[in-house]
Structures are given as structure tokens and as C-alpha cells.
Amino acid sequence: MSHLEQLPPAVAILIAALVTLGTVLVLLGTVGLVRLGSFYERLHAPTLGTSWGAAGILLGSIVMYSTVGDRLIIHELFIALMVTVTTPVTLMVLGRAALHRDRAEGRPPPNTSPPDAVSPEDQAE
Amino acid sequence: MLAHNLILILSVLPFAGAILATTMPVTARNAEVALAGGVMIAGLIALFLLFPEVSDGGVIRRTVEWVPSASLDIALRLDGFAWLMLVLVYGIGLLVVIYARYYLSPSDPVPRFYGLLLAFAGAMVGMLMAGNIILLVVFWELTSIFSFLLIGYWHQNAAARDGARTALIVTGAGGMALLGAMILLGQVVGSYDLDEVLAAGDIVRAHGFYPWILGLFLIGAFTKSAQFPFHFWLPNAMAAPTPVSAYLHSATMVKAGVFLLVRFSPVLSGTAAWFWIVAGTGMATLIVGAVIALYRNDLKGLLAYSTISHLGLITALAGIGSGGAIVAAIFHIMNHAVFKASLFMAAGIIDHETGTRDMRRLSGLRHSMPRTAALAIVAAAAMGGVPLLNGFLSKEMFFAEAAEWHNGTWLDVALPYLATFASMFTVAYSLRFILTVFFGPPATDLPKEPHEPPTWMRRPVELLVLIVLLVGLFPQALIGTVLQSGVLSVLGENAPEYSLALWHGFNIALMMSLTAMVLGAALYLAAAPRLSRANEAPAFLSRVSAQSVFDRVMLIGTRRLPLAAYGRLGSRRLQVQMRLIVVLVACGAIWSLWGATRLLPLNAFDNFQWSFALLWFAGCACAIGAAIQAKYHRFAALALLGGAGLVTAVTFACFSAPDLAVTQLLVEIVTTVLLLLGLRWLPKRMREIPGDQRPQARARRLQDMVIASICGAGVAAIAFAVMSVPPGLTIGDWFRRNAYSEGGGTNAVNVILVDFRAFDTFGEITVLAIVALTCYSLLRRFRPAPESVALPSQQTFNELPPISRKADREAVDEPTRHDVMMHVPSVIMQWMFPVTIAISAYLFLRGHDLPGGGFAGGVAFAIGLLLQYLATNVRWIESRIIILPIRWMGLGLLFAALVGMGSALFGYPFLTAHAQYVHLPFIGQVPAATALLFDLGVFAVVVGSVVLIQIAIAHQSLRSARLRAREEAREEEAREAPQPILPTTPPAPPPITPQEAR
Amino acid sequence: MNGPSHLIVAPILIPLVAAAFMLLYDERQRRLKLGIGLLSCALQLLVAVALIIQAKDANGTGNAVSLYLLGDWPSPFGIVLVLDRLAAVMLLMASLVALPALIYAGAVWHRNGQHFAPLFQFLLMGVNGAFLTGDLFNLFVFFEVMLAASYGLLLHGSGRARVGSGLHYIAVNLMAAMLFLLGAALVYGVTGTLNMADLATRVPRLSDADRPLIHTAAVMLSGAFLIKAAIWPLCFWLPNAYGAAAPPVAAVFAILTKVGAYTVIRFGLLVFGPDAGASAGFGADILAVGGLATIAFGMFGVLAAQDLSRMTGNMVLVSSGTVLAVVGLAMEYDNPEMLSGALYYMLASTLAIAALFLLAEPIGRKEGGIAGLLAVTAEAYGGDPEDFDEQEEDAGPAIPGATTLLGISFVLCTLVVAGLPPLAGFVGKLTMLASAVHFASGMPALWGHWALVVLLIVSGLATLIAMARWGIQSLWANDEEPHLPAMEIGGILVLVAAILLLTIKAEPAMRYLENTAEALTQNAVYIGKVMTTAPVGADQP
């Protein structure tokens, strides 16, 4: 517990707030991932976690270590930057892939959000 | 002293001659004869010189050490009996050598013949002189092997091959039995020395092993001497060239068995078992051989069965075992050798000059070859036991022994009648031989015009027939002393009084002889008309021959049964093998863990953490999901596998293993990409596999599930049992204490990897390099399944509505569809290249003190490169970045090895590290451990290997694109060709745009 | 001498450096690579001989065991290499097989695919390392080095049969690797050490609660070892894999099962030897039974097989089963008598089996002469232009009298594997038979020994029958002279010469092995040496 005890109460509260914010956003993102009806909608859900969800937690970490370590420790920024830069790559390609597959199966991408109809081929992936 | 050297020369000379003979040119026929004859003559001279030493029952011994610790020495021992046999080996050998010179045709490879003949003689000599019973077995088996090669001398002939094989298997098996007998005998006696064994008869006969020894011994002796029911190999061996038959099947090899019976009779005989088995087998063989011999139409066949019969006679004598019987046996061994050798040679001459050995075609040869006829008639008469010839003398001794010796059993009572009965057939077949071949009208339809053979081909026969006559007339004067010395050496002080006189009065033996002759003549006259139509065997024997039984036994015992057993006891299916491994180890583990106290789960829920439990809830779900999906939903299984790996990595991080977490994550990434690369070439399971839902298949899955659950539960229980008890004193303590002070790094794991146990790392990177090389090599020859050569369906589909048709334009420099799709993501992926380099450097540089290291750095760098391949395509990237992964691997390994070897210069062992902090101006203290250099080697190998593996797989897409292009070009040609050509490839290849095919 | 004897590490480093060097050159310089490989193999042979002499120097002073502390760290913490007589003998055997196999490969096979030469050296590195290491986990690593290289070599030349059997071979061995890891980890978890000598001192002192766990570890480890040693019923992969492998590869593979057998001997007799307290002789009876079953199964296989490669593959089983059965019996009755014979037999039969694997190809080539030579490669090449450069020069000069040379070699090797006189195989079998009978005749109802006696004799006979059948069919029934490149027969003749030498020098070899067997049952010297040797740096502060 020693490292937590070194934190001034205000900083501790700040960290708690940042972490809470981040965690809740991540959780909401995954809840959305489970609950949303179509793939294209679900594509949006994780970005909650990768944007401010990650940012909150990483900021909390920066604050905590910089306070405990008596100097600015910002290497979490690197992680933040990486998350920001790399997540879109997967999502872009994934979205493009989904679009391609939908077209290939002759299903025009839904402009509305009906629940996913499960085609026979879905079983096979 | 001379004697000691001479007996060594006796045994070595033939082998030396054999080696010399084989190295001579094929054309050196006379030189071969001179060599082989010289060896035989030298042997005879040596024997002549040695006779005085053995004539009074003396024994010459000479031992050369070979493997004393296995009680196996080259102990040579010459006594009267062996001397007598050796004279046969060398003497008849000499004659055969001369005879063969004329017998073999110019196309026969003589070096092989004389080489093998001499080697066989050597083996025979060794067997006869062996003073160590194991050495005896050694030479015994050698005679089998060389006789096999001699019988198969004309291996173009199928009969020769079969005969050789049968002989080898029967006599070889007998040799194995003999080996067993000798080992047991040696165990009982306490020594393998022949003299000691011969002196230990009472101990042997009283020992519990005696029945085993006797049984195995007799199998050995009987097989070699062609005793019933092992006799069938001998007639088949007649496919050998006649000189071989004259040598092996009259004088030498077949005598080995009876030699052994006589030699060991002081040790093993004198029991009821001996008498019944040996005398019974001998008599049976005597009769069966004689009866069948009468029916053979082939000259050599007749002689072969005659030999069997005579060997039975000798065996019967050994079975009787009395002094007189042994004398008769030894005497008959000699006599038979002489007349049978001459007969074989005569048969060979007839075959050579007429082109046939079939008695149904031969007739009246006394006109065209009178000298040969005379010789053969005399020899055949000796075979038939006609007085004044040598065969008569020993046969009379046999009759006398059969009639006068008694032990009160019914066999004993029956012996004289059986002997007479057999002898009757002997007379009959001898008569048949003489009358059908030499008398009657001259044959008309012979393949060759018969005439006398070359003089020197006949000389050996003449000499032998002369001996037949002389011994028959003056036995005592000619061979009295020789026989006496032989008898003395076998029987010692038990040697009986006997007389070798021609005339013993009108006794019972003579009456038996006369009876046999009269009845035999009558038998032949009665049977003669029917013999040529009797299909070579009497009716009751033609249906079951020992040969067909043997063939059947061999077929079933050495082919069908082993095949069935092999199939039943083994499996070529992988699933069965895997199941066996798992089940056996699980059973072993259960067996050793049974009742172990540590397995009871005490304090099961200490330190429970919700987050960790949830983490593994996800992890287990992924693992099970992957297991379920791996059959039909492969991609899903891959994704779920990634989930399980991720959770594993987090676990490592949570329990104080940051290095592991980093490595696991990196490897996880590479593995996923790898499996995806592979998935391109594996079938995409979509349709159900037929039979998958059958009850049988379900049952198997259920069964495997039970097995798997038991394994899982067992490993879990063991893990828990170990974890729930604190560790004792481990070597890990030492590493923790000394990582910094001795190893010069704070990260104990990394110090272990690059210093304390760097050798492991060395091996590990070597494995990586090997695997990369293997993957690369195998993929150079990779041929995808036809259905995976086609472009993946994703790429053949032209999207509707297309965003733009421009991408389909034919211009070559236009971006491909892939480039269009990856247009923006690829920019970001290229950005990541320098970033990955930075991460790689970061992980590498701090490894010694903090989590990271050469491996992590290497994999990170490889991932960076890999990302570029993903971002664009193989051609694009390889025109910009040239990596030579194999060089990287080689340099890395060399570098690591050189760093390790550097310590040898300072007198330290391989891989001794040197750690030190160097003060650089401006920068400050810098750690400079040689271990870091070693890590650099690791880095290079890892980069090279990982890149090589990935790239090797990735290149397959390029190659199959080329394949497709070629395929298309071929189809183009086919379409333009005037005649329609049936398509050899799957019809309707998917349409490919030129850009994609590029 | 102040410094350590680097000779001990040389059998590992020589092939490694050779292989690494080869990687610097591309595939066009195959001749150079072959030269490096031959040089490396010759050096290894020399080193092995030197090590044999080094390990021989006994005098009861414990010099028979030499230690090499890698990284100069004290045992049991660092990794140690231990050279004793057994290790020296195994090293010699490996290099005796490797050199001729590589010579043979020089004719055709080394360029019938990629990277043969370095993979060959890597295999030797793994094999030699497994023989030398005194550390359980390091043993795993060298097993993997050896296996990885063996995968590569097995697949060398590609083709359906190799890939199919390679798939099974790899799958089975991956399972074995898992078992090895589980076992080694459990050993560490229970005893806290990985050094085998240290382990041997800790096992007798284990608590009753821990003992079942170490036994479980032993079960897992022996699972791994015995798969490699190809005990029945874990051996079904072997005849297929060895039969499909390229001949020179199959020849060196003859060593691999011996590595398994070696580890069983080493680990079993060291850790569960007579001094192991309550664990003494653990699993020995099962080992003996398994070994006997393996002989029987191999014998059936020899008879059932149709071609020489598969036959020889099954002979590997017979050879392996013999060693395992003898080791099991030796452990169970604490009686090393038969061991020396078994080791000698193993040595002789391995050489002969390797030669038979090599012989199979030129003899089988009779149908079609040089075309047969090329047929080997034809199937392996796909239609890919990249590969066309690989079919260049021919196999070098051919020699006359091929059938005679092949025939003589074939007969000699058959005699050895069948245990027929007068060659080394007979001496080995005789020693085993005599000592089995000697031991069993003094005690009632030792059916294991008697079964061994019977199986040894019967399996010899079966081998003789099968080999005669095949030899007659291939050497005699076909009169054609096969095309025989000089390098191929050269490799075979080197093996034959080694067999003859082993036969002539049977006595010194036998005495060496007797000392070896005796030392194996007296662990104190080995353990003492491993646990007390000080690092070089210890006296130079």
C-alpha cells in the first residue's frame, strides 16, 4: 500500500476520477459491443474504450507515477498515442472487409439498423 | 611349436585364399584353380605333418584371444577325429577345385565361386577345429551362410534362389538353436572350453537344463545333417553347381551335424531321451531317404535323398552310442564322403556332357562314355553296399551294431529289421542309377551329343573310385591308424576293440546284407516300370511333403501371422497414436499419484480475486470455444485462440513475470498471422463432414472428451498440489542473490537467459533457425491443393455497385484492387515501421536490467517488417527492403558463438560472460556486458528466423499467382488449337483481372 | 592444466559453427557447404575419439568423469556438460554414423532440396548436446534442437510420403515435448533443481508427500524419452518416418532412438538407481516389459515389411527394444551384467542399421540405372521455375562391381543386425544371452530374462529370414548392375569398416563398455564430480 499512501488526497481523488471515467467508458463500450444489433453499429462501440476510456486510465497512471516518482513520468503517453494510431487501422480494414463481404453475398449494406439476419454462410466462419 | 603354427595356418589359409580369390579378375580361371588348389594342398601337407601329434589320441591346442570378456576366444583344437574330417575337407576340396575348373562355363564368374568355396572350407575347418563351443557356433553359422551363397551361385535361376533360401533358413535356425544349447551348456559346465565340456558329461546329464540343451542341440545337428523332418532343404539345394554338391552335400557341410553328434556323444548321450530321439530320427531318416531316393528321376535328386538316408544311418549309429556304433559312424562318415563325392561328380559329368540329369531321358551311356560309366558303377555299387567296396564295410558294422547292441526297448528290437528294410531300398535305387543311366539302348534325344569329359574332369572321380576300391579291399592297411586315432579322440579310454577285416565270417550282419541285396534287386525289378511315372515320390509321400509343410509354415509364420500381428498391435493412424500417448501417460500418472496426500485441495479459495477469476472465465471460454469451433469455424477458432493467449499473457504480467507477458504477446501476434497465412492454404470448412454425426463418431468424441478431461483434471490437480506448498531450497534462490552481483544485470530472468543459462538460449535460437530453414526448404517445394490455387473468393468478386470502375482498368501501373482497399490503412502501417524500430530498440537495450531482451526486441522488429508486408504486397516491399534472413540467422548464430568462445582466450569455459560498467564521456556509466553482445546474436537470429518463416509462407501467394497465369496461358493455347482438348484442370477458372494476376 | 578442457564442448560447437557458416552462403555453393560439413564431421569423429580416451582414464580416481561448467557458473546452478564413458561412447557412435551418412549424401541427396548441409550439422549438434548435458532442461533444449533438425531432414526432398509421415512424426514429438516440459517443470516444482546429479541427491530425501509427485514427473519424462526411444506402443510413427526419409537421413536417424534410450539409461539409473531410496528402480518392470514387447513388435514388422527401408525401420525397433529391456531388467534387479552387452549390441546394430538404410537406395535403384537416380528427384520437384536450377550436375563417378560390393555390405550388415556370427552383433547378443542365462539360472522364475533370451534368438532368426528373402529378391533376382556413385558406396564402406573394426577390437570395446556399465550403477563418482567441481573463476578472485 505504500505507493498509494504517498499520494496527496486530492491527487488520489483525481486519479480515482480519471480511472473511474476510463473504466466506465471501456465498460460501456463493451456493453455496446454485446448489445448493439448490427456489425456496423458494433464497430463504433470499442472506440469509447480506445479514445477517452484509455485516455482516462492512462492519464490516471501518469498522474500517479509522476506524483509517486517525484518526476514527470509520461511513458503512458506513448501507449495512448499507439492506441490512437493503431486502433483505427483494424477498424478501417474490418469495416471495409464487412462491406466487401456483404456486397459479395448480395446484401446491400443496411442503411438502417435491423437485427442481423444470420445467413447460412454465417455458420461457417 | 610348429604344430601350433600349423593349426593356425590350417584355419587361416582358406580365408586368406578366399579374399585373394575374390580380388582376382574374372578371366583368371587357371590362376583361381592354382590358388584354391594350392590352399588345399598346403592344408593337406600341414595335416600330414600334424598326424603324428594326434595319432595316439593327442590333442594340439592353440588359442588366440578375441573377446575374452565374453569368453569368446579363437581356441583351435586338433584331435584325431577332427584331423580325419579335415582330410576330407581339404582332400575332397582339392578334387572339387580341379573338377570345377572344367565344370563351370566361361560365363560363370569364377572369382566368386572359388572365393566362396575357399571361405566355406575355412568355415568348415574352423568348425571342426573349434576348441570353444561358442566359436564352434560361430563357424557353424558361417558354413550355413557360405553354403547359402554357394547354393545360390547361379542366382539367375529361381530354383537356386529358393533352394539357397530354404537351406539358409533351416540351417540358420538350427544354428540359433545350437547357440542356445551351447550357452546353456556353458552355463552348466561353467566354461565354454570344449575339453572341459567334454569332460563334464555327468554334470550335464544330471542338470535341470539337460532336456533343453539336448533339444536345442539336436535341432542344430539335425537341421544341418538334413535329418527327417528337416531333410527337405537338401534336395532343393541340388540347384547348386555340382562341384558344390559334391563338396558340401556329400563330404563336408552335411557331415557337420553328424560330426557334432559324434563329438558331443560323450557329453549328451547315454540317456533314454538321447537314444529315442537320435536313434529314432536316424532310423526314420534312413528309411524315408532311401524310399524317396528310389523314386527320384533327377540324378542329383536321387543322390541327395541317398545322402539323407546315409546321414540317417550315421545318426542312428550316434543314437545307439555304443563304442562300436561310434566307430561305425566315423568310418561311414569317411566312406560315404568318398563314394558320394565321386557319384556327384559323375552325375555332374553326365549332366555336363548330355545336357540333362533326368533318368527318364538318359540311357545306355556306357557306349558313349565308358570310362565314366565304369567309375560311376563302382561308386554306386559302394553306395549300395556291395562287398569289396568301402561302403560295404561300414554298413556291415552298422548291421552288426543294430543286431547285437541291446537296451531292451522296442526300437532296439526293431532296429535290425528296419535297417534291412532301408538297405533294401538302398540297393534298389543304386541299381536304378546303374541300370537306367548306363545300360539299355543309347539315348536318342539328348540335348547334347554325349562323349567322355575332359581328362582332368574325370581325374578326381578316378582318384575317389580308387580309394573306394582300395579301402574296400585293404581297410586296415589304408586307414586303420587314421580311424583308430579318430575313435580314440572321441571315446578316449572307452574305445572298443574292433577289426577292419573284410571277412568276419558268415555272421548275422552278412545275412542282413545279402537279404537286402536280394530283396532290393527284386524290388527294383518289380518297381522299375512304374518309377518313371510316380512323380518323384511314393504315393503316400507325394501329397504331404516336408517341403510343402515348410513352405506353408514359412508363409503363415513369417508373413501372414507377422502381418496380422503387426496390423493388430500397431496402427498407422495418428489419432490412435496420440490417444495411446495420452492414455498411457495418464494411466502412469494416476498409478503413481494414487493415494497421494498432497492432492487434497486445502485452502482452495485463498487469495481469491474477482478480476482474476473473471479474466480466466473469459480465457477458459475462449479456449473451449476454440476447441469447439476448430473443426467447422476455423477463423473463429483462431480468434478465440488469440483470446486465450491474451489472457495467458495478462496472467504472466499479474504474477510478476513481465518478460513472459511481453514475449507471450509478441509470439501471440506472430503466431496469429502465421496461422492466418496457413489458413489460406487449408480447406475452409463449411460443409459438414460426412459421417460426423454418426453414433460411432459421437462416441469417439465423447470418449476423447473423457480422456481430455481426465488429463486436464490431473494436470490441474498436480499444479495445485505444487503451488499450495511453499518451495523448499531451490536453485532459483541462488540466481536471485547473484543476478546483479555476479551476472551484472538486475533483471534476473534476462541474466539467466543470457548468462547463467545462456546455453539454453543458445539451443533455443538454434531451434528457431532450424525451423525457419525447414519451413523455407519445404515451402520451396510446396504444391497447393488444386482448389486453393484459385484466387480466394474475396478477390474474384467484383463489388456491386463498385465505387469506381477505374480500378479495373488494364493499365499495368494502375494500383491493384488490394492497393485501393488498403490505400489509407497502409499509410498508417508504414508510419508504424520506424515506431516499431524504436520499440524494438527499446526492448532490446534495456533487457539486461528491465523487462525486454534480444528475443523480444527481435520479434518486435520482425513484426514491424511483417506489418509492411501486410500493408502492401510482397513485390512492392521486396523491391524496397531487401532482407537476407538466412544471412541474419547465420551471422547471429556465429556472433553468439564467437562471443561465447571469446572467454576461452582467457582460460574460461564457453559462454563465460564479463560484465562491467564503462564510463563514457558525456554519457556516463554504460553497462557493457558481453552478455549484451550475446543478446545481439539472439536478436539477429530471431529477426532472421521469424521473417524467413513468414515470408516463405507469404511467397506462396505469389507463386500460385504465377501458377494461375501459366494455367491460363495454357488454356488460351488450348482454345486456339484446332482440336478441342479435354480440360485437365478444374473447369471455369475464376476470372482474374490482369492486375491481380500480375 | 588450469583452464577447462574445451574439448568437451567441441562436439556441440563444431557442428554449430559449421552450420552457421553454411548459412552465409547461398544454395549455389552446395559443394562448399558439403566440404564444410565433411570437415566438421571428421573433426567430430576425432574429438569423439579423443573424448573416449579422456573418459577412459579411470584409475579409480574419478577422472573418468569430466565436467565442463558452461559460463563458469558452479553446478548445480549453471548448466554443466558431463563427459563420462557412456557419453563418450554415444558421441563416438553418433560421429561414426554421421560421417558416412554425409559422404553418402554427397552423391545426390545434399542438393535434392534446400539446406541439407546445415540441417545435418544442427542435428548433430542436438544429438551431441543431448549426450553431454547434465541438466534436465538443457536436455529438453537439445532434444528440441535435434528434433527440429530431424523434422527438416525428414522432410528433405519433400514428396507425399515424407510429408505424410513427417506430419505424424512431428505431431507425436510435439506431444512428447509437452510431456517433457511438464515433467521437467514438475521436477523443478518439487525438488527445486534441474541438475540431474543434484536431483539424484535430492530424490532419496524427498518427503512421502512429495514422492508421488516426483514419480509423476518421472512418468511424464519417461513418456517423452520412450517416444523417442520408440518403445511399443509408442513407436508406430517410426517405421513410416524412417522408411520415407531420404536414405542418408534415415541413416543418421538411427542415432535418434539411441538418444531416447540414452536418456532412459542416464536419467533412470542416475535418479532412480539403487541409491534412490524409496524410489529405487521406479518403473523398471514396465520398462522391461515394454522393451520386450518392442522387440516382438519390431520382429513382426521386419517380417511384415516389403522393402528394405521399412524393414530396417523395424530393426531400429528391435535394437531399441533390446536396449530398453536390458536396462529395465538391469534396473529392476540392480544387475549391470547385461548392460555392457546391450551397449555393445546397440553400437554395432546402429552402425549396421545406418548402413542398411544407405544400402536400400542403390540396391533398389537396379530398375532403371541412372533413370532411377533421377526418379528420386523427379517426384519432389513441382513445376515451379524457381526450382529448375537445382537439377544440375550428375552424381559423380560411378564405380564398377556394384552388385558385389552392395551384396557384401548387405550380407555383413544383415549378420550384425541378426546377431549372427562372426560380427559384432553376435558378440553383443552372445554377451547379453550369456549373462541373462547366468543371472537367471541362479534365481527362480525370472521370466523376464528368459523371455529376453528367447526373443533375442527368435528376433535374430526373423531378421535373417526377412533379410534373406529381400536380399535374394533384390540382389539375385535382378541381374542388372545398378548405377552406384562412388560417394555412395564410399559412405557405406566406411560404416562397414567401422563394424569390422568393432568386431576385431571387440575385446577392448567390450572392456570399455563393461567399465561403462559398472560406472552406471555406481553414481557416487558421477554425482561427486558434478557437485564438487569448482569454477575456474573461483580460484582467481
Next chain:
Amino acid sequence: MEMILSLSIGVLVASGVWLTLRPRTFQVIIGLCLLSYGVNLFIFAMGRLVTGAAPIMPKGGFVDPDNFADPVPQALVLTAIVISFATTALFLVVIMASRGFTGTDHVDGKERDS
């Protein structure tokens, strides 16, 4: 924690073993991967579970081994990870080649009836 980890190891091993006993090459390779996760965790567990005690030592001074996780199993796991990665790669290439030669992904190179 020990219990959770043990059970997880059990599940991984069971899934892995089940898959390695299956007839499709892809199942076997996935099984081997899962199995190697289980085995790696098992090796790791042999050093016992400690949190917040990474084996990264202070520079000098007295070192109490009990304050740090045992580095030996970790080093072993590292080696094991690398080796199982390598062998997985190799196995993958072999199953690719096998499928190419035989046209099927059955482990025996041919479909069985049952």
C-alpha cells in the same frame, strides 16, 4: 488464485488434448497451441504465484530471495514459448504441405469412412 489458475491450466490442457486427438490437421494445430499455453502456465506455476514481486533486483545490497518471484521457471517458460512457437510454425507448414499433396486435411492424409 492458485485454484483459479490450476483450473484454468486444466481447461487449457483438456481443450488442447481433446483437439490433438481430433482428425483434422487444423484442430491438431490449434490443440497444440492451447496445450502449450497450458503447459507454459504449468511451468510458470511451478515457481509459485507471487504478485508485485517481479524478479528485477536492486543494484547491490542484501537480496532476500523471498521478495522476488523465482526467475527460473520464468526463464524456462521463455524458452518453452519460443520453442513451441517454432514448432507450431513448422507444423503449420507441414500441414499445408500435407494438404497440398493429399488434397485433404485429415491427419492421416486420407479420409476415413467412419
Next chain:
Amino acid sequence: MTLFPHPLLTVIIAVLFLVLTGLSAGQFVLAIAVGIAGGFGYSRLTPDRVRLRRPDLIGLLFGRVVLDIIRSNYAVARLILSEGRDGRRRSGFVRIPLDLTEPNALAILAIIVTSTPGTAWVEHDPADNHLLLHVFDLLEDDDWIHIIKSRYEALLLEIFQ
């Protein structure tokens, strides 16, 4: 061949390396070395040097993006939570014509769009330079076109082109 084919990138990588390791003299030297190596590596892939015309606007863009992301985080979180209560949300695709052609600028735009919850970059066709966007809560097509084009693309055009 120059030591700094991509000076900007070299600096960025060096800074990133220092962010990872912390600042010290030794690390500074290493960072520069790594930066140079990174620049080299990138120049193999993309030889053309990237030029920023208005680097001063980067701050503005960054601020805008951070704010927008905060806003859309809130919006999307609310939508996910209220999903069950009212199903009036309508998601769908929007096709946007772009003027931006500089690949790096496009990549930054893609990152911005994708990182912002509620919008997902699905497809970009370089042939007619159109962007296909999936929008979580579709208000009005023009609205999204306007947001992308005016708030981000304009700035990026100024910075890069």
C-alpha cells in the same frame, strides 16, 4: 544518401524513444541513433520527404479533435445506455467527396474519424476520392459532410497541401 532522409520523422521517433525511456544523456544519444534508424527505415518505404506547410495549425486541429472526441464519447455512451428505451436512433452510411489527396493527411483524417466514437471510416476510393463513412447516429447526411469537410479536412488541407 543522407543521414536525415526524414528529419521530421527522426525527431518524432527520437522524442517518442525519450518518452519511453526518460531523459538522460545516454538515452538522448540512443534516441538520436534510433531516430536516424527509424528515418532510414521509413525512407526505404517512402522516399519522398513529407512537408508541412502550416505546422502551426496542428495544435488547433488537435484541440478540435480532443473536444469532438469528448463530445461524441458522451453522445455514444448515452445512446448505448438508452438503446432499450428509444429505438429512434438511425445508423447508416454516408458518402463524402474529399478534396484531400495527400496520403498522410488522409491517414490522419482516417484516424480522427475513426477515433471519434460515432463515426467509422469504412472505405476510401482513391479513384474518385470519395469516402464512405458509417455513422452511428445519422442526423442528416449533409451535416456529416459538413463536419468532416469543414472541421478537419480544411485544416488538413492547409497543413499538408
Next chain:
Amino acid sequence: MTATTFLAFVLTASQVLLAISLVLAALRGLRGPRAQDRVLGLDTMYVCAMLLMIVTGMREGSAYFFEAALVASALGFVATMAMAKFLMRGEVIE
């Protein structure tokens, strides 16, 4: 309740919630229904795992979680990106 214990509680709760997030992401991976959903689930798992490690590091005061988190964040996308590309193109590297 002091600020310190509050923070400790928040961090522990955050661990649990992030673990739940991970479970939810895994659930999407398990349920699919389409392949792209599984990839999305795995990608989200990476993020959750990375953040879980960061928070656990904060909770324990250990800096040694950083490297793993770094790798997960900077290179983890390679795996999921490759999977996505596989779905799009049918092969990963062409």
C-alpha cells in the same frame, strides 16, 4: 474512508470492471455471429487487457506492467488487422 483507501477501492473495482469488459468482449468473440464480429471482439479484448494491466500496475505500484501494455497497444493491432485483411482479401499477404 480516506482518499487512499478510496483510490485503492476504485482501482480494485476498476480491475473487476475491466475484467468484466474483457468477458463481454470475449462474449462477442464467442457469439459472432459473423467473422468480423469475432475479430472486433478480440480487438476489444486487447484493449481491455492492456488497460487491465495498467490498472493492476497502479494497484500494485509496479512499473513492470508497462512493457506488456506497450506491446499490446502498439503491436496488438497487427494480429487483428491481419485477421481483418484475411476476411477482406482471403489471404493475408499477397
